[in-house]
Amino acid sequence: MSIPVTIITGFLGAGKTSLLNHLIGQHPDTRFAIIENEFGDIGIDNDLVIQDSSGDGIFELSNGCICCELNDELLRTLGRLVRSGKTFDHLLIETTGMAEPDGVAAAFMADAAVQEYFRLDAVVCVADAGQIEDMLEEREEARRQLAFADVVVLNKQSSVSPAYLEKVQGFLASSNPFAEIYRADYGKVSSTIMQQGAYESEAAQQKLIRAVQEAATHSHHHHDGHHHHHEGVEAHSFTLTKPLDMLKFVHWSKFLLLMYGKNIYRIKGILHFQAEPQPVIFQSVRTQFAFDRLEAWPDGAAPNSRIVFIANNVKRQVLEKGLNSLGASEEN
Numbered sequence: 001m002s003i004p005v006t007i008i009t010g011f012l013g014a015g016k017t018s019l020l021n022h023l024i025g026q027h028p029d030t031r032f033a034i035i036e037n038e039f040g041d042i043g044i045d046n047d048l049v050i051q052d053s054s055g056d057g058i059f060e061l062s063n064g065c066i067c068c069e070l071n072d073e074l075l076r077t078l079g080r081l082v083r084s085g086k087t088f089d090h091l092l093i094e095t096t097g098m099a100e101p102d103g104v105a106a107a108f109m110a111d112a113a114v115q116e117y118f119r120l121d122a123v124v125c126v127a128d129a130g131q132i133e134d135m136l137e138e139r140e141e142a143r144r145q146l147a148f149a150d151v152v153v154l155n156k157q158s159s160v161s162p163a164y165l166e167k168v169q170g171f172l173a174s175s176n177p178f179a180e181i182y183r184a185d186y187g188k189v190s191s192t193i194m195q196q197g198a199y200e201s202e203a204a205q206q207k208l209i210r211a212v213q214e215a216a217t218h219s220h221h222h223h224d225g226h227h228h229h230h231e232g233v234e235a236h237s238f239t240l241t242k243p244l245d246m247l248k249f250v251h252w253s254k255f256l257l258l259m260y261g262k263n264i265y266r267i268k269g270i271l272h273f274q275a276e277p278q279p280v281i282f283q284s285v286r287t288q289f290a291f292d293r294l295e296a297w298p299d300g301a302a303p304n305s306r307i308v309f310i311a312n313n314v315k316r317q318v319l320e321k322g323l324n325s326l327g328a329s330e331e332n
Contacts, residue, residue, distance in 0.1 A: 002115065002116070002117060002118055002119040003033075003088065003089065003090065003091055003117060003118050003119070004090050004091070004118075004119055004120075004121035004194075004195065005090075005091045005092075005093065005108055005118050005119065005120050005121055006023075006090065006091070006092050006093070006121050006122055006123075006124060006193075006194065006196075007093045007095065007101055007104050007105060007120070007122070007123045007124065008020055008092060008093065008094045008095065008124050008126065009095045009101040009104075009123065009124070009125050009126070009145045009149070010125050010126030010127060010145060010153075010155075011127075011128070011131075011135050011139065011141065011142045011145065013128060013131075014126040014127055014128045014131075014155055015126050015128065015153075015155040015156065015184075015186070015187045016094055016095075016126045016187075017094065017187075018155070018186050018187030018188075019124070019126050019153055019155070019184070019187035019189070020034070020092060020094050020187070021187070022186070022187045022188050022189065023092065023193070023194065024092075026192065027090075027192075027194065030089050030090055030194075031087060031088045031089045031090075032088060032089070032090050032091070032092055033067070033081055033086070033088040033090070033091045033092070034067040034091075034092045034093075034094070035067075035074075035077055035081075035091065035092070035093045035094070036067060036094050058080065058081065058084050058086065074104060074107050075107060075111065075114065078107075078114060078117070078118065082117055090121075090194065091118060100141060100144050100145070100148075101123045101125070101144070101145055101148050101149070102144065102148050102265070102285055102286045103286065104123075105120055105123055105148070105285050106285050106286050106288055108120035109199070109285045109288055109290065110285075110288045119199070120198070120199050121194070121195065121196050121197060121198060121199070122150040122151055122193070122196035122197075122198040122199075123148055123149050123150050123151070123198070124149060124150070124151040124152075124153060124193060125145045125146050125148070125149035125151070125152050125153070125179075126152075126153045126155050126187065127146065127152055127153065127154055127155060127172070128155055128156050128159075129154050129155065129156050129157050129159060129160045129164075129165060129168055129183075130156055130159040130160050132146075132154075132168055132172075133168070136233070140312075143233050143265075143312060144262075144265055146172065146175065146176060146179075146233070147175060147176050147233055147265035147266060147310045147312075148265050148266055148310075149176060149179045150178065150179060150180070150196055150198035151179060151180045151181075151182065151193050151196060151198075152172055152176070152179045152180070152181045152182070153182050153183075153184050153187065153189055153193070154168065154169060154172070154181060154182065154183045154184065155184050155185070155186075155187060156185060157183045157184060157185055158185050165183065169181055169183075174235065175233045175234075175235055175310070176233075176235065176266075176310055177235055177237075177308060178266070178268060178308070178310075180193075180196075199283070233265070233310065233311075233312055234310070234311055234312070234314070234316075235308055235309070235310050236308065236309045236311065236314075236316050236319055237306070237307070237308045237309075238305075238306070238307050238308075238319070238320065238323055239304060239305070239306050240272075240304060240305040240306075240307075240323060240324075240327075241304045241305075242327040242328070243272050243273060243274040243303070243327065243328045244271055244272060244273050244274065244305055244326045244327060244328060245273070245274060245326055245327065245328040245329070246273045246274075246276070248325070248326045248328075249271070249273070249326050252322050252325070252326055253267075253282075253284070253289055254287075256319075256322065257284060257286075257287045257289070258287065260311070260314055261287070263311055263312050263313055263314050264284070264309060264310075264311045264314060265310045265311060265312065266283075266284060266285075266308075266309075266310040267282065267283065267284040267289070267307065267308070267309050267310075268281075268282065268283050268284075268307070268308055269281075269282045269305065269306060269307030269308065270282075270294075270305065270306050270307075271305045271307065272303040272304050272305045273328070274328035276293075278293045278294055278295065278296065278297075279293070279294045279296070279297050279303070280292070280293055280294070281293070281294060282307070307323070
């Protein structure tokens with residue numbers, strides 16, 4: 001069985017290491033493997049590190065976990081873990097504050113060899129409640145981290161007023177309608193954020209359905225959709241009643257991701273293709289995308305397509321025009 005992977009990202013000083021230590025303590029029966037970007041400045045409590053028993057840079061921890069440094073490219077580091085012969089139940093990856101999580105996630109989405117051993121469970125972004133607005137204004141990396149997250153931990157909640165916290169959570173939810181948002185101090189999330197299954201489980205698909213449907217119901221303008229934004233990050237949603245041509249959609253998606261590249265953070269949707277009786281889940285990671293079929297349309301709903309783009313400086317009209325050109329012809 002493949003090992004679930006949680007990627008922890010967030011800007012400098014947001015509290016990623018506090019969350020990491022909290023997760024380890026919250027799950028005492030789970031044997032974790034931990035990949036740190038810079039083991040020399042490791043955030044794992046120093047008294048946990050007891051030895052490097054193998055000489056391969058993989059350190060044993062006193063709580064039964066293991067830890068290693070991401071001192072080479074990710075695929076080689078994963079290979080070292082697999083070859084170490086050590087047993088673990090869950091892999092945690094703590095990135096640097098400047099890292100773009102889609103690049104890390106892509107290794108688990110696109111590499112068949114990696115997928116034999118690992119499956120991406122979720123990308124978690126830790127955000128400093130008092131600093132997040134400034135970070136979103138100033139740093140592209142912060143915008144990408146928040147837009148790509150499956151879970152957002154709004155940390156240091158006690159540093160701001162309850163009213164401001166509500167405001168911050170509101171614009172985070174509108175910028176990324178797919179993310180679960182949790183509040184915390186010192187990274188101590190009250191409920192577990194493990195086993196999200198954000199990329200493959202039936203529960204994740206149902207969660208995606210609810211998120212896209214909720215986004216679609218808020219369409220107050222622009223005909224079939226709406227958009228929210230904060231500091232350049234926008235969530236554009238569309239509902240299309242006409243069945244789509246799958247080949248056209250694939251070609252258009254490739255072109256869109258090639259042309260706009262890093263400006264499109266995420267695409268998620270539930271699509272109705274002609275000659276496909278089942279709803280199809282669509283997700284993108286960087287220039288990679290994947291389809292996954294559901295068993296049936298939820299709750300007897302009429303087949304249609306609902307899709308959301310989380311992007312920066314991508315005009316809604318461009319997306320709308322492209323989508324409207326993808327309808328299947330009646331002859332098909």
